[in-house]
Amino acid sequence: MSPKPTYEELEKRIADLERGALEQAKESKRVQEVYLSLLNSSADAVVIYDLYGRTVHTSPAFTDLFGWTLQELKGELIPFVPESEKDATSEIIRDLLASGKPCRNFETRRYTKDRRLLDVSMAASLYLDEEGNPAGVLSILRDVSEKKLLEAQLLQAHKMEAVGTLAGGISHDFNNILQIISGYVQILLLNMSSSDPDYYKLQTIEKAAQKGSDLTKRLLIFSRKVEAELRPVDLNHAVLQVVRLLERTIPKMIQIETNLASDLRVINADPLQLEQIMMNLGVNARDAMREGGRLFLQTSNVALDETFCRTHVGSRVGEYVELKITDTGHGIKPELQEHIFEPFFTTKGIGEGSGLGLAMVYGIVKNHGGYINFESIPGKGTSFHIYFPILSVEAELFVPDDRKKDEVLGGKGERILVVDDEVLLLEMVGDLLTRFGYVPIMAESGERAIEILQGEKGLIDLVIMDLSMPGMGGYRCMKEMLGMKPDLKVIIASGYSANRNVRDTLKSGASGFIAKPYHYNDMLRKIREYLDWQGQERRGNTLAL
Structure with missing residues (x-):
């Protein structure tokens, strides 16, 4: 049996234990400070919850991204999970608590304090207390809104390219068929008097074939199988010409306004195709403002930088002339917006449109090396932004040529x-x-x-x-x-x-x-x-x- 420790020995052991506990507490505090420092230095938003989902800690990046401070949220549930995401999020947390297996790359959506909806990628894992028991959940949230936007734009660009290729091939074959129909009708008309009862019927067939030809031309423009006849153009002049046409074709309760830059740069463009762009958008605006409203055409010199181009697939860095066309109509529903440039897509009634107007606008802009985007708010209106590259060298502006066609002569046995x-x-x-x-x-x-x-x-x-x-x-x-x-x-x-x-x-x-x-x-x-x-x-x- 070992002898009992003396009072001095007990006092020394107690002092050693106290010193060890103090050192352990200091080390624990240091580790905790390092841990929090790492969390706070993260570029991604970090949240620590207790087992009841109440906020224990948020990182500065969380505040930067979502807007709430730690003081606002500590001990509270964060009100940022959309109703549509609650079931999937709850299932992820249940699996995490049951299995302890971390969750990675869970794509979901979260509200910010000002109710903006962000696409986020979430990773989550359990954290343990000093005794190794689950104490809560650590969640890391990364904003992938820009990535999702770019992916959607890229997918849309690929889809439009595929549809354009298909449209071009169909148009070529369809034009061959129309040539046969139209050609034989013209031959029949050559041998027929205008008093013949069938003369009008053949003329109607010829007009129908011409309408089919106009349709295929629009498809070819969309698919960029038609090259623009580019020449130096003053866009302001083109806008004013179209405004005069629109004033005669749209109801007077629609007010047309312009704001044209006085120092506008010259662009390389096809004047007829510019007119097609503005007339199509003008007519669409008219249809969106049945009860009247304002149609606004604006031009300006702009520079597209890397920041803009990074979030707008298809745009390129450089100097442009912007044509902005805005209406105060009923707008475009969000679920329809990704389809508006597709051929034959239309929200109009039967017989009110072919669905090729905006597809043709898209094709013309692309054919000019330009870029087009839009924003639309249901009930408030739509704005189209069209960017044309500036002409970097001075050139003589286009002047129309009105030469007459020569007289048609027959053959000589060639x-x-x-x-x-x-x-x-x-x-x-x-x-x-x-x-x-x-x-x-x-x-x-x-x-x-x-x-x-x-x-x-x-x-x-x-x-x-x-x-x-x-x-x-x-x-x-x-x-x-x-x-x-x-x-x-x-x-x-x-x-x-x-x-x-x-x-x-x-x-x-x-x-x-x-x-x-x-x-x-x-x-x-x-x-x-x-x-x-x-x-x-x-x-x-x-x-x-």
């Missing part, structure tokens, strides 16, 4: 090779050419056209061909034909408008271009113009459409 994979279209064009004094030779593919040219090299006066064909295709066919006969005159007739592929083909040696569906007068005029174009440089020139 032999014309027509190349197209649409057999019905070949037959229609052959009938038309024969009727006006030409000798048509038909080829349903590029390969067949090469064979014909090899056999009749000196007997072909002109070629009319499509570019989009199976097999070797139109571009390669044209290159091989020009290699065989360098002075051969080739007219491109395409269901696409004069896009980049067509222009590249023209630069490679084609003489001219005509868009399907065309009127027979336009085709005959173009044929005659090239056949009579002697002694001049024939390659690399483009006639006006």
Whole structure:
């Protein structure tokens, strides 16, 4: 049996225990201070809750992001969980308390103190007391609103690109069909007196085909298969011209106002397409203000910086001219806003719109290297912001050219090779050419056209061909034909408008271009113009459409 400690020994042991406890308390306090320092230095918002969900601690980043201070929240529940997120959040916390397994990358939404709704990514874990028992929950919240916005914009951009590709392909094929319908109607009308009972019916069919053609042109503009005829333009002048048109087309209870920058920079733009943008947005504004209101058109010089471009997918840093068009109409519902630029999407009633107006606006702006966005508040109105890149060099402003078309002349027995994979279209064009004094030779593919040219090299006066064909295709066919006969005159007739592929083909040696569906007068005029174009440089020139 060990001897009992003396009083001095007991006193020493007590002093050692007190000293150890004091050191342990100091160390615990130091660890706690380091721990809180780490939490407070976090760039993400940090919250510590007790087991009842009451606030124990919040970091400065939490205050910066959500607006509440620790003094406001300590011992209280934080009122920032939306009703729609309560069930999912409760389930996450129940699983955490039951299993102890941390939660990571839980995407949810939270309100700020001023009731803004943020997209956040949440991580949560249990924290333990000194005895190793659960004492509460530590939650880290990261604002991913900008990331979610960019993801949505990128997804929308990809969707619009895919829809544009589809729309362009459909338009090309549809234009071929319209050419056949329109061409045969025009041929029938040539042999018919205006007093014939069927004359009006055929004219109606021709008008319907023209409406179909207008529709496909809008689709082609949206899909950016139509290149803008860019030239230096004063946007203020274009706005004033459109205002005069709108004043004659919208009700007088809608007040049109302008605020045009006096020092506005010059832009490189297609004047007709600028007019289409403003007229479409103006008409949409009219439809949104049935009971009257204000339509406001404003121009200004702006610079888009990296901060703006980082949150607006598709925009680029640089100097722009901004066209802002605002109405005080009924606005656009939030659930519809992501769809407004899609082809055939419309909120109007049956027969009141094709759903291509805003799709065409979107395509034109993109084709000009610009950017478009909008904001809309239901019940208050909508503002469209359109940004056009400035023209960095001084240039002469566009002045319209009102030259008259030449008189149409028939053929003199010239032999014309027509190349197209649409057999019905070949037959229609052959009938038309024969009727006006030409000798048509038909080829349903590029390969067949090469064979014909090899056999009749000196007997072909002109070629009319499509570019989009199976097999070797139109571009390669044209290159091989020009290699065989360098002075051969080739007219491109395409269901696409004069896009980049067509222009590249023209630069490679084609003489001219005509868009399907065309009127027979336009085709005959173009044929005659090239056949009579002697002694001049024939390659690399483009006639006006």
